[in-house]
Amino acid sequence: MCEVTLVGGGLSGALLALMLARRGVKVTVYERRADQRADQIEEGRSINLALSARGIHALSLVGLDSEVLARAIPMRGRYIHPVSGPCSLIPYGRKPDEVIHSVSRRGLNAHLLDALSREANATVHFQHRCTHYNPRAGALTVYDEATTNEFTTEVSCVIGTDGAASAVRDAMMHSSRMNYSQAYLEHGYKELTIPPAADGSLRIEPNALHIWPRGGFMMIALPNLDRSFTCTLFLPHVGTPGFDQLSTREAASGFFARTFPDALPLLPNLEDEFFRNPTGGLVTVRCSPWHFDGRALLLGDAAHAIVPFFGQGMNCAFEDCEVLLNLFDQHAANWDEVFPRFFEARKPNTDAIAQLALDNFVEMRDTSGDPRFARKRQLEHKLEERFPGQFVSKYAMVSFHRVPYLEALERGRVQDRILMDVCSRASSLAEIDADAVFACLHEAIGNVS
Template identity: 50%
Template sequence: MPDHQQHILLVGAGLAGSLLSIYLARRGYAVDVYERRPDMRLAHMSAGRSINLALSKRGIHALDEVGLLDAIMDIAIPMRGRMIHGENSSLTFQPYGKDDSEVIYSVSRGDLNRKLMDLAESHTHVRIHFQQRCDGMDFAKRAVHFTDEETGASYMRSEDTVIATDGAGSPVRQSMEATPRFNFSQEFLEHGYKELSIPPGRDGGFQLEKHALHIWPRHSFMLIALPNPDGSFTCTLFLQQEGDPGFSSLDTPAGVRAFFEREFPDALALMPTLEDDFFSNPTGALGTIRCFPWHVGDAAALLGDACHAVVPFYGQGMNCAFEDCTVLNECLDEFGTDWHRVFAAYQERRKINADAIADLALENFIEMRDRVADPHFLLMKKVGLVLEEKFPEYFIPKYSMVTFHRTPYAVARRRGQIQQEILEELTRGIEKIEDVHFALAEQRISTRLRPYTEEAGSLR
């Protein structure tokens, strides 16, 4: 704990900012958090934005560290695998992990954020200031500019240490973009997304398997559905913006209905408000943001989507941001109040991994919308889980390294590529798991992969 209480200013009380304020408060810092939106615990959330999230190992670890895990588990729904809805309305279940301990959890973004804010404010020295819009930062003066959205008044706050958790459109990062030699990229997919809904059944029950993430893979596009505690499912349609089919050509209620009748008849039967939802909810964009550096000396640092927004196809956006908090907290353990070293070490450990999960998430879009429907892909998935059982020190499937372990994302991506080659070799020309020549596998694995435990620490 610092000698005299140091103040820290956070920009943004979303998931990452709220969690970080708790980590910092537990270390003895006084934290002021400035948030653009009104307090979501008082105001009603707007439609089309209540996206649910897939909580997995890294997020669980962070929530456990701050003591919030049990409360979140009470409102989370385990999803044991993918339920694939084929073009003929067939159903195929693909487990995510090796057993029922390896599951991911559907949680509501709003519920999770509210509980994080409550816990943050239970600390005497954390204050969240709502409806305060950040307009950028002057790094030399360590001054953050704000506008009070209720009164319209502009003002500035100076603080020795500022951490921006202000999301993909981060005003603090935009101020960094104007500094010399700041590297930045924003790349958008040709696909957008639209949130839709399946209500609870008449008896209040779930109309699809509750403990699964549902996917309707259709090659160039897909529909997914995640369960909510009230028996409903939140659905998301991922589709190209232009072309046919595409959001731009789905411009009438009849056209939307005909598209769903053709592509997703089993889902359509459960979606009484499809046309209304489709035209009242916005079409969202899907982009990847990368930048470097992530900090300006000891004055300011970026965390979460502000420095590494990713597409949602690995379910890791929140989990990665939470892991940022865990790692920043470790750096505070190591370097105390030397914020320059803290920020530099945090950047060193996280940048390479944020780049890796951005790439993994882009790659997984192809897998989700196309390859999950391929029997050979399913066979490779099964073989991967068998290899994990037989050679646990060498082989953990890529999805498992990312989702059920805290293997650094960069290590998971590199080992995942090698493992993919091995899986392709072992299953070439083979249709059943019984035909796989597992005796060959050991030699291939041990010559091309270092033992997992030996490598795990090599990249933070």
């Protein structure tokens, strides 16, 4: 029986373990955290993620898509909150099913682990942290947090699904000629909560991703099942404004009163949460190769952590699982063949989504409050309606289709440049000749279908 050891039972580790176990592979998972399923499957308020087409498709391969979507909240567009004046909804897509879904991170992980626990040939060891790995010797060292016992076990094949700060990647870097870079944004993030109103009702529109774009920074909010919203403030670590300047309760609430006046009354625990919750960093990790000698592989954030502004980190990691599974089938479980092909297939695409995510930060914080951006979305929808199958917006290519990320990047950039140019020169959609714009796009890039 083919055997594999996964380090990390988070989102990609749990899904990949499930896929491989169902192919008859004997899977052992070492996960640093305790098993949180009992109290997390009935999740309410929690940290949430946007799930879209790629992630849903990968979940469908293990029959979990309907179950996960039943506990997700569809978000139809960006709900823009200016400093003053009326809010507006900019739809993501044209069709009713062109939505993204807010899901609980812990709830989703719990569903995957629960499904995995029903597979006879899969074992998950919780509170087991990988502390060292020697890929040449095939020796994995694990610390058992419950017993405080550290042991070394022989492993024939290891897949590192242990996230952005991967211990497996660190070990591979020391054993092979791996190139590596990490780039932090000057922005960090902090999570805050909009609770339900006193009577249990919703305080803001539930079927949208809320954005407070403010030029160099922004806040967003995604809905939870318990009618609360998880807000994330993205702000420079240092500067004016910056996290370093918000060092007192007065400074924090004063900043919110000036910058997010309509959000302040929605955040009754702002001051407590602001100082209790950590400020996280935002990093892009690039490394190559992701594999060593048919014995070790990196997947998900361990191979390619990206910033969260396209809502694709998990979706991309789930797509990784699907691609690996296809190669596993094609090459009869021969890791020597599978690992290099996986790297070759995914690396250009994960580099592309890393760039798309960085670009989208600028769009979300700087331009989504700009009327030209709203006009561009309207024009995109008009083009999609008029030229079905021939024009697909960049956002749709990434979120509603499974067009390779590299293609979405290349086509999307040309489209964005042409459409932004047209929308900057017109003051309303009525002034724009959609046929002429399509002809121009067609000449530049051909069809997207």
